[in-house]
Amino acid sequence: MAVINRILIQVDDCKGCGLCIDACPVNVLDFADELNAMGYRPSHYKGEGCTGCGTCFYTCPEPRAITVVRNIEGLEDGYCPHCKNTVKLLSGFRDSEEKICIECLKPINS
Ligand code: SF4
Ligand code: SF4
Numbered sequence: 001m002a003v004i005n006r007i008l009i010q011v012d013d014c015k016g017c018g019l020c021i022d023a024c025p026v027n028v029l030d031f032a033d034e035l036n037a038m039g040y041r042p043s044h045y046k047g048e049g050c051t052g053c054g055t056c057f058y059t060c061p062e063p064r065a066i067t068v069v070r071n072i073e074g075l076e077d078g079y080c081p082h083c084k085n086t087v088k089l090l091s092g093f094r095d096s097e098e099k100i101c102i103e104c105l106k107p108i109n110s
Helices: 019-023 055-059
Strands: 006-009 029-031 043-045 066-069 076-080 085-090
Touching: 006 043, 019 029, 019 055, 055 066
Parallel strands: none
Antiparallel strands: 006 066, 029 043, 076 085
């Protein structure tokens, strides 16, 4: 089975500097169409092709903006009430005891 990696972007922690977009060696990041709560256009994952290299994470000046998730297929499946869909769930995100949906980054129990 192919290992699928991706990044999670906490859009309201992103200041839209574009450093991660320039740094990604496989060019899978661009700017989102919508502005975030701070009025910036945040970085956006195009949806496929992330190698999980971590370059974006180490480039980003905002310590909470990017999380790299390696081997998504290895994550637990679960229902997200926010997305109203079956999604992959991530445990231990920022030391939280709640599992989060990797699509909307919200705890599945809230
Ligand atoms: S982890 Fe690497 S490949 Fe994936 S988005 Fe970040 S820089 Fe690009
Ligand atoms: S480097 Fe960080 S702050 Fe800058 S655009 Fe990327 S995620 Fe946003």
